[in-house]
Amino acid sequence: MKYSLLIALAVFTLFTSFASCKKDGRDVSSNPSAGNNNGNINPNPEGSKMKIKIGNSTFTATLYDNATTKAFKALLPLTVNMVELNGNEKYVDLSRNLPTNAANPGNIQNGDLMLYGSKTLVLFYKAFATSYSYTKLGRINDTTGLAAALGSGNVTVSFELE
CATH class of the missing domain: 1.20.5 (Single alpha-helices involved in coiled-coils or other helix-helix interfaces)
Structure with missing residues (x-):
């Protein structure tokens, strides 16, 4: 029994x-964009887009619909000097804290735009597994040439809404 x-x-x-x-x-x-992964990656149903300019290259990113992205969009347009880290990402500390809903994504994808902590903006240009938690902001639609545009050192990057 x-x-x-x-x-x-x-x-x-x-x-x-x-x-x-x-x-x-x-x-x-x-x-990966259909689920909510702890509520922080719902794509914006209106298709909110952002341009990311790196040197002579321009990339289009689709932004997620969450409180962090809304607060980030309030900072735009924004031009920052992003610092190289680990040969797979660029980061910059923003001028203020943003709301967070961090979760471990398990794997980072080339073109992911995320927030680490409450004010560190991170743009990833190589895929890898991670044990860190991030709040997802969006991702670049076509990453062709992203790694080359970002280069191996620090770089100036502009973010603006389309």
């Missing part, structure tokens, strides 16, 4: 685990 209950419980748990991978009929595990 005990074994029957344990097996039934295991089967129930298995089925509910599979059911949780779907949301509104869409498989969110294959679409």
Whole structure:
């Protein structure tokens, strides 16, 4: 009897685990922007876009709809000197703290724009696994040439709404 209950419980748990991978009929595990990952990566349904200018290159980013992004947009337009870190990211400390909803994304993607802590803006140009927590702001739509534009040292970057 005990074994029957344990097996039934295991089967129930298995089925509910599979059911949780779907949301509104869409498989969110294959679409990183479809889920909410602790509520901080909902894409803006209006398609809020931002231009990121690095030297002669311009990239378009899609911003997420969250309190952090709204506070960040209030700082725009913004031109900053971003500092190289670890051969995979550029960062700058903003002039003020922004609201946060940090979560560990597990993996960083080329083109992710995030906030570390409450005021460090980070633009990633290489993919890697991470154990750190960030609040997601958005991501660059087409990262072709991003690493080359950012180079290996510090760089001036401009952010402005489209």
